[in-house]
Amino acid sequence: MNAKQITSESLFKELDRICVAMCVILACSWLFAAFSYYLSRKTGTDWFSRSGSVMCLVGTAACFRLGGFLQRKLAIALKQGLATVQREIELVLEPPHFYQLVLYFGYATGIAGTAIWGYGDMLPRLLTK
Secondary structure, X not given: XXXXXXXXXXXXXXXXXHHHHHHHHHHHHHHHHHHHHHXXXXXXXXXXXXXXXXXXHHHHHHHHHHHHHHHHHHHHHHHOOOOOHHHHHHHHHOOOHHHHHHHHHXXXXXXXXXXXXXXXXXXXXXXXX
């Protein structure tokens, strides 16, 4: 993309695209955990707790990716003169709503993944009794 073609709207569109991509990846990790729970119940092996580690990894990677992406886009906007330092500080302190939702979804994925990773082997046994 040329420096002349960069606009604040294009930067926000890129941010929205990365948010949608991270949201899809996070949702896939939840679906993987559900499928692993199903496999654990059907086969009697412990796949569910292993899916917790995948959820932790995906949640952490998504949060770091989103944070780094926002920082890079803010730096580009400053370099291109598309925003002032005051506006950039406002965006860091109060980012777009969709970005915040996806970030919280990433946090929830990591937290749920940690719980599943730690205690996922007990859940199928408790529910079958």
